Amino acid sequence: MEAMVAVAVLVPWLAWLIVSFLSLYLLSLLAHARSGLPPGPRPLPLIGSIHLLGDKPHRSLARLAKIHGPLMSIRLGTVTTVVVSSPAMAREFLQRHDSVLATRSVPDATGKHARLDALHHLRSDKVRELTDHVARLAREGTPVNIGRVAFTTSLNLVSRTIFSIDLTSLGDHGRSKEFHEVITGMMEGLGTPNVSDFFPVLAPADLQGMRWRLARLFARLHAVFDAEVDQRLRGRDAGQPRKNDYLDVLLDLAASEDRKDLLDRETLRSHLTVNTTYLCLQYPR
Numbered sequence: 001m002e003a004m005v006a007v008a009v010l011v012p013w014l015a016w017l018i019v020s021f022l023s024l025y026l027l028s029l030l031a032h033a034r035s036g037l038p039p040g041p042r043p044l045p046l047i048g049s050i051h052l053l054g055d056k057p058h059r060s061l062a063r064l065a066k067i068h069g070p071l072m073s074i075r076l077g078t079v080t081t082v083v084v085s086s087p088a089m090a091r092e093f094l095q096r097h098d099s100v101l102a103t104r105s106v107p108d109a110t111g112k113h114a115r116l117d118a119l120h121h122l123r124s125d126k127v128r129e130l131t132d133h134v135a136r137l138a139r140e141g142t143p144v145n146i147g148r149v150a151f152t153t154s155l156n157l158v159s160r161t162i163f164s165i166d167l168t169s170l171g172d173h174g175r176s177k178e179f180h181e182v183i184t185g186m187m188e189g190l191g192t193p194n195v196s197d198f199f200p201v202l203a204p205a206d207l208q209g210m211r212w213r214l215a216r217l218f219a220r221l222h223a224v225f226d227a228e229v230d231q232r233l234r235g236r237d238a239g240q241p242r243k244n245d246y247l248d249v250l251l252d253l254a255a256s257e258d259r260k261d262l263l264d265r266e267t268l269r270s271h272l273t274v275n276t277t278y279l280c281l282q283y284p285r
Helices: 002-033 057-068 087-096 098-102 120-140 146-163 177-191 200-205 210-237 246-255 265-282
Strands: 071-076 079-084
Touching (some): 079 087, 120 146, 146 210, 146 246, 177 210, 210 246, 210 265, 246 265
Antiparallel strands (some): 071 079
Protein backbone atom coordinates (compact mmCIF):
# COMPACT_ATOMS: atom_id res chain seq x y z
CA MET A 1 0.00 0.00 0.00
CA GLU A 2 2.78 2.42 0.93
CA ALA A 3 4.52 1.65 -2.37
CA MET A 4 1.35 2.43 -4.31
CA VAL A 5 0.98 5.72 -2.46
CA ALA A 6 4.59 6.62 -3.23
CA VAL A 7 4.08 5.84 -6.92
CA ALA A 8 0.89 7.91 -6.96
CA VAL A 9 2.81 10.85 -5.52
CA LEU A 10 5.66 10.51 -8.01
CA VAL A 11 3.54 10.19 -11.14
CA PRO A 12 2.49 13.87 -11.31
CA TRP A 13 6.09 14.94 -10.81
CA LEU A 14 7.33 12.60 -13.52
CA ALA A 15 4.63 13.81 -15.87
CA TRP A 16 5.61 17.40 -15.14
CA LEU A 17 9.28 16.63 -15.81
CA ILE A 18 8.49 14.89 -19.10
CA VAL A 19 6.26 17.73 -20.29
CA SER A 20 8.86 20.32 -19.30
CA PHE A 21 11.60 18.36 -21.02
CA LEU A 22 9.62 18.01 -24.24
CA SER A 23 8.69 21.69 -24.14
CA LEU A 24 12.32 22.73 -23.82
CA TYR A 25 13.25 20.41 -26.65
CA LEU A 26 10.57 21.83 -28.96
CA LEU A 27 11.58 25.37 -28.04
CA SER A 28 15.21 24.58 -28.82
CA LEU A 29 14.20 23.18 -32.21
CA LEU A 30 12.17 26.29 -32.94
CA ALA A 31 15.04 28.55 -31.89
CA HIS A 32 17.41 26.55 -34.08
CA ALA A 33 15.06 26.85 -37.06
CA ARG A 34 14.83 30.64 -36.65
CA SER A 35 18.50 31.23 -35.91
CA GLY A 36 19.58 31.50 -39.53
CA LEU A 37 22.07 28.66 -39.14
CA PRO A 38 22.91 26.40 -42.09
CA PRO A 39 20.94 23.17 -42.47
CA GLY A 40 21.93 20.14 -40.47
CA PRO A 41 20.71 17.01 -38.72
CA ARG A 42 17.84 17.41 -36.30
CA PRO A 43 19.25 17.19 -32.77
CA LEU A 44 17.94 14.85 -30.10
CA PRO A 45 17.15 16.06 -26.60
CA LEU A 46 20.20 16.66 -24.41
CA ILE A 47 22.77 14.89 -26.58
CA GLY A 48 22.05 16.80 -29.79
CA SER A 49 23.70 14.88 -32.65
CA ILE A 50 26.59 13.32 -30.71
CA HIS A 51 25.22 9.87 -31.55
CA LEU A 52 25.89 10.52 -35.25
CA LEU A 53 29.65 11.04 -34.80
CA GLY A 54 30.64 7.44 -34.09
CA ASP A 55 34.27 6.45 -33.49
CA LYS A 56 35.48 8.23 -36.66
CA PRO A 57 33.99 11.74 -36.44
CA HIS A 58 35.71 13.02 -39.60
CA ARG A 59 34.09 10.30 -41.72
CA SER A 60 30.72 10.77 -40.04
CA LEU A 61 30.82 14.53 -40.71
CA ALA A 62 31.78 13.91 -44.34
CA ARG A 63 28.82 11.55 -44.70
CA LEU A 64 26.45 14.09 -43.12
CA ALA A 65 27.80 16.82 -45.43
CA LYS A 66 26.65 14.79 -48.42
CA ILE A 67 23.13 15.03 -47.00
CA HIS A 68 23.04 18.58 -45.64
CA GLY A 69 25.60 20.34 -47.83
CA PRO A 70 29.18 21.69 -47.57
CA LEU A 71 28.07 24.27 -44.97
CA MET A 72 26.30 22.46 -42.17
CA SER A 73 25.30 23.21 -38.59
CA ILE A 74 25.30 20.48 -35.97
CA ARG A 75 24.52 20.53 -32.26
CA LEU A 76 26.81 18.45 -30.07
CA GLY A 77 25.42 18.35 -26.56
CA THR A 78 24.69 21.97 -25.71
CA VAL A 79 27.18 23.38 -28.22
CA THR A 80 26.13 24.33 -31.75
CA THR A 81 28.89 24.46 -34.35
CA VAL A 82 29.21 24.97 -38.10
CA VAL A 83 31.05 22.43 -40.24
CA VAL A 84 32.74 23.45 -43.50
CA SER A 85 33.57 20.53 -45.79
CA SER A 86 34.42 21.80 -49.26
CA PRO A 87 37.50 23.65 -50.60
CA ALA A 88 35.41 26.51 -51.93
CA MET A 89 33.54 26.99 -48.68
CA ALA A 90 36.75 26.66 -46.65
CA ARG A 91 38.35 29.36 -48.80
CA GLU A 92 35.35 31.60 -48.16
CA PHE A 93 35.73 31.21 -44.39
CA LEU A 94 39.51 31.44 -44.25
CA GLN A 95 39.78 34.47 -46.52
CA ARG A 96 36.63 36.49 -45.85
CA HIS A 97 35.55 35.42 -42.37
CA ASP A 98 38.90 34.76 -40.75
CA SER A 99 38.14 37.01 -37.78
CA VAL A 100 35.08 34.92 -36.93
CA LEU A 101 37.03 31.70 -37.38
CA ALA A 102 39.81 32.98 -35.12
CA THR A 103 37.39 33.27 -32.19
CA ARG A 104 36.19 29.67 -32.37
CA SER A 105 36.33 27.58 -29.23
CA VAL A 106 39.26 25.30 -28.44
CA PRO A 107 39.11 21.81 -26.91
CA ASP A 108 38.72 21.88 -23.15
CA ALA A 109 41.64 19.51 -22.56
CA THR A 110 44.23 21.81 -24.15
CA GLY A 111 43.91 24.47 -21.47
CA LYS A 112 45.14 27.98 -22.26
CA HIS A 113 47.69 27.46 -25.00
CA ALA A 114 48.28 29.86 -27.92
CA ARG A 115 49.87 29.15 -31.27
CA LEU A 116 52.89 30.69 -33.06
CA ASP A 117 54.08 30.30 -36.64
CA ALA A 118 57.65 29.54 -37.66
CA LEU A 119 59.79 31.78 -39.86
CA HIS A 120 59.34 31.56 -43.60
CA HIS A 121 62.99 30.81 -44.41
CA LEU A 122 63.07 28.07 -41.80
CA ARG A 123 60.00 26.42 -43.28
CA SER A 124 61.62 26.55 -46.71
CA ASP A 125 64.81 24.92 -45.41
CA LYS A 126 62.90 22.11 -43.73
CA VAL A 127 60.72 21.46 -46.77
CA ARG A 128 63.84 21.30 -48.94
CA GLU A 129 65.45 18.82 -46.52
CA LEU A 130 62.30 16.71 -46.63
CA THR A 131 62.07 16.66 -50.44
CA ASP A 132 65.78 15.84 -50.74
CA HIS A 133 65.40 12.98 -48.29
CA VAL A 134 62.36 11.55 -50.09
CA ALA A 135 64.09 11.93 -53.47
CA ARG A 136 67.14 10.03 -52.19
CA LEU A 137 64.98 7.20 -50.86
CA ALA A 138 63.14 7.07 -54.19
CA ARG A 139 66.41 6.72 -56.08
CA GLU A 140 67.41 3.89 -53.74
CA GLY A 141 64.05 2.21 -54.08
CA THR A 142 63.45 2.47 -50.33
CA PRO A 143 59.86 2.91 -49.08
CA VAL A 144 59.08 6.16 -47.26
CA ASN A 145 57.30 6.24 -43.91
CA ILE A 146 55.30 9.41 -44.58
CA GLY A 147 54.04 9.73 -41.02
CA ARG A 148 57.52 9.54 -39.50
CA VAL A 149 59.26 11.93 -41.90
CA ALA A 150 56.38 14.41 -41.62
CA PHE A 151 56.61 14.21 -37.84
CA THR A 152 60.40 14.65 -37.90
CA THR A 153 60.20 17.66 -40.21
CA SER A 154 57.51 19.33 -38.09
CA LEU A 155 59.38 18.60 -34.88
CA ASN A 156 62.63 20.05 -36.18
CA LEU A 157 60.82 23.08 -37.57
CA VAL A 158 59.57 23.90 -34.11
CA SER A 159 62.78 22.97 -32.25
CA ARG A 160 64.94 25.08 -34.58
CA THR A 161 62.65 28.05 -34.00
CA ILE A 162 62.84 27.68 -30.24
CA PHE A 163 66.28 26.23 -29.51
CA SER A 164 68.25 26.56 -32.80
CA ILE A 165 68.80 22.79 -32.84
CA ASP A 166 67.27 19.77 -34.55
CA LEU A 167 65.93 17.35 -31.99
CA THR A 168 66.16 14.51 -34.51
CA SER A 169 67.06 13.81 -38.13
CA LEU A 170 65.11 12.35 -41.01
CA GLY A 171 67.24 9.21 -40.94
CA ASP A 172 67.09 8.76 -37.16
CA HIS A 173 64.63 6.29 -35.65
CA GLY A 174 65.69 6.43 -32.02
CA ARG A 175 66.05 9.99 -30.80
CA SER A 176 62.57 11.04 -31.87
CA LYS A 177 60.79 8.12 -30.17
CA GLU A 178 60.06 10.00 -26.94
CA PHE A 179 58.76 13.07 -28.77
CA HIS A 180 56.80 10.94 -31.19
CA GLU A 181 55.02 9.27 -28.29
CA VAL A 182 54.21 12.59 -26.66
CA ILE A 183 52.94 14.26 -29.83
CA THR A 184 50.96 11.19 -30.88
CA GLY A 185 49.42 11.09 -27.42
CA MET A 186 48.43 14.74 -27.79
CA MET A 187 46.89 14.09 -31.19
CA GLU A 188 44.89 11.18 -29.84
CA GLY A 189 43.72 13.26 -26.90
CA LEU A 190 42.72 16.24 -29.03
CA GLY A 191 41.12 14.05 -31.70
CA THR A 192 38.96 12.04 -29.30
CA PRO A 193 35.44 13.42 -28.72
CA ASN A 194 35.34 14.89 -25.22
CA VAL A 195 32.11 15.26 -23.28
CA SER A 196 33.55 18.44 -21.71
CA ASP A 197 33.43 20.13 -25.11
CA PHE A 198 29.82 19.11 -25.71
CA PHE A 199 28.58 19.93 -22.21
CA PRO A 200 30.76 22.78 -20.85
CA VAL A 201 28.94 22.63 -17.51
CA LEU A 202 30.54 19.20 -16.97
CA ALA A 203 34.07 20.35 -17.90
CA PRO A 204 35.29 20.81 -14.30
CA ALA A 205 34.65 17.10 -13.66
CA ASP A 206 36.84 16.01 -16.62
CA LEU A 207 34.77 12.83 -16.87
CA GLN A 208 36.95 11.18 -19.52
CA GLY A 209 40.22 12.22 -17.93
CA MET A 210 41.35 14.02 -21.09
CA ARG A 211 42.71 17.03 -19.25
CA TRP A 212 44.59 14.78 -16.82
CA ARG A 213 46.20 12.74 -19.63
CA LEU A 214 47.25 15.83 -21.58
CA ALA A 215 48.65 17.39 -18.40
CA ARG A 216 50.96 14.38 -18.01
CA LEU A 217 52.12 14.72 -21.61
CA PHE A 218 52.80 18.43 -21.16
CA ALA A 219 54.75 17.63 -17.99
CA ARG A 220 57.06 15.39 -20.03
CA LEU A 221 57.62 18.21 -22.50
CA HIS A 222 58.25 20.68 -19.70
CA ALA A 223 61.06 18.46 -18.40
CA VAL A 224 62.72 18.69 -21.82
CA PHE A 225 62.21 22.46 -21.92
CA ASP A 226 63.73 22.88 -18.47
CA ALA A 227 66.83 20.96 -19.56
CA GLU A 228 67.26 23.14 -22.66
CA VAL A 229 66.75 26.37 -20.69
CA ASP A 230 69.26 25.30 -18.04
CA GLN A 231 71.80 24.38 -20.72
CA ARG A 232 71.35 27.77 -22.45
CA LEU A 233 71.74 29.62 -19.16
CA ARG A 234 74.97 27.74 -18.43
CA GLY A 235 76.19 28.64 -21.90
CA ARG A 236 75.45 32.30 -21.30
CA ASP A 237 77.37 32.20 -18.02
CA ALA A 238 80.30 30.64 -19.87
CA GLY A 239 80.30 33.43 -22.47
CA GLN A 240 79.02 31.39 -25.42
CA PRO A 241 77.74 33.44 -28.39
CA ARG A 242 74.03 34.23 -28.63
CA LYS A 243 71.83 32.23 -31.00
CA ASN A 244 69.18 34.96 -31.33
CA ASP A 245 66.37 32.43 -31.38
CA TYR A 246 63.04 32.36 -29.59
CA LEU A 247 64.61 31.09 -26.37
CA ASP A 248 67.17 33.92 -26.33
CA VAL A 249 64.36 36.45 -26.72
CA LEU A 250 62.46 34.96 -23.80
CA LEU A 251 65.56 34.80 -21.61
CA ASP A 252 66.36 38.44 -22.41
CA LEU A 253 62.85 39.42 -21.32
CA ALA A 254 63.14 37.32 -18.17
CA ALA A 255 66.41 39.04 -17.29
CA SER A 256 65.12 42.59 -17.76
CA GLU A 257 64.30 44.53 -14.61
CA ASP A 258 60.71 45.34 -15.61
CA ARG A 259 59.86 41.82 -16.79
CA LYS A 260 61.73 39.42 -14.50
CA ASP A 261 58.79 39.20 -12.08
CA LEU A 262 56.36 38.48 -14.93
CA LEU A 263 58.36 35.87 -16.86
CA ASP A 264 59.16 33.19 -14.31
CA ARG A 265 60.02 29.56 -15.17
CA GLU A 266 56.38 28.50 -15.28
CA THR A 267 55.49 31.28 -17.70
CA LEU A 268 58.58 30.46 -19.76
CA ARG A 269 57.39 26.85 -20.06
CA SER A 270 54.01 28.09 -21.26
CA HIS A 271 55.62 30.18 -24.00
CA LEU A 272 57.67 27.19 -25.14
CA THR A 273 54.65 24.88 -25.01
CA VAL A 274 52.91 27.23 -27.44
CA ASN A 275 55.01 25.89 -30.30
CA THR A 276 54.58 22.28 -29.30
CA THR A 277 50.80 22.72 -29.25
CA TYR A 278 51.07 24.16 -32.75
CA LEU A 279 52.93 21.04 -33.83
CA CYS A 280 50.35 18.85 -32.12
CA LEU A 281 47.48 20.48 -34.01
CA GLN A 282 49.24 20.47 -37.37
CA TYR A 283 50.79 16.97 -37.26
CA PRO A 284 49.30 14.71 -40.01
CA ARG A 285 47.62 11.58 -38.73
